[in-house]
Amino acid sequence: MEFSPPLVRGRLIQRYKRFLADVILDDGTELTAHCPNPGAMLGLNMSGITVWLSKSPDPKRKLAYTLELVEAPAANADGYVTVGINTMHPNRLVAEALAADAIPELSGYASHRREVKYGEASRIDFLLEAPDRPACWLEVKNCHLRREGDLAEFPDCVAARSSKHLRELAAMAAQGDRAVVLFVVQRTDCEAFAACHDLDPVFARTLEEVADGGVEVLVYACDIAPDGVRIARRIPWRRS
Incomplete structure (x- = not known):
């Protein structure tokens, strides 16, 4: 996924009301941008x-600018790492990766349908289908939290809706289909992933339960730069 036109750089003044961010650009312009992230960040x-x-x-558009990337201290405490905070991008990144067969565990499906209704008034991010295999229900989650070492964590606040999605995936696995939750880590300094037990113990427990019930857990980290983002490599899920 390339950014076109190119991104512009600035410094954050404050983020507030979840979806607003005051920024001063490098040229001195002060503005309010849309922050496309409902989490704690x-x-x-x-x-x-x-x-x-x-x-x-x-x-x-009321707000012409959108916050896309931030620079945060890297895991090795030496310099900074660029982190993607736009929670709308992981689905686009996954769509591009599926089209390019860049996720081996999800290759070989003839069609990739998006936003298909299922469960209790929900829509699955992707429904992968092929005539010679069960359908694959794919839920995508954005991850950008790192607190200690090189461990990525999800969620960064209570995520009741995400727990509901996991239970709906488990229902699809129980009926004989394939069900997958894919965590897209929008940062480059993480080598493993874990559910965040202290911030949302319900989600962490639910992830363990549905995995034991047949839901597959995949985690992929991204390459990130001011000119674009792409899914790059699988990292392991560290169970509790």
């Missing part, structure tokens, strides 16, 4: 950190 919303923003060509 722990460690990624400090005043003064470097941020990268996209600008919409739509003159009717």
Whole structure:
């Protein structure tokens, strides 16, 4: 996924009301940008950190700029790492990776349908289908939290809706289909992934339960730069 036109750089003044961020650009312009992230953004919303923003060509948009990337201290405490905070991007990244057969565990399906209704008034992110195998129900989750070492964690706040999605995936696995939850880690300094037990013990427990019931857990980290983001490599899930 390439950013076009190129992103512009600035520094974060403050993030507030979850979806708003005040930023000062490198040229001195101060503006309010859309922050496309409903989570806590722990460690990624400090005043003064470097941020990268996209600008919409739509003159009717109330907020022309969108917060896309932030620079945070790297896991090795030596320098900084660029982190993707836009929770709308993982589905697009996965769509591109599926089309390119860049996720071996999910290759070989003839069609990749998006936003298919299932469960209790839900929509699955992707339904993968082929005539010679069971359907694959694929739920995508964005991950950008790192607190200690090189461990990525999800979620960064209570995520009741995500727990509901896991239970709905488990129902599909129980009926004989394939069910997969894919965590997309939008940072480059993590070598493993774990559910965040202290911030959402219900989600962490549910992930363990559905995995034991047949739901597959995949975790992929990204390559990230101001010119674009792409899914790059699988990292292991560290069970409790």
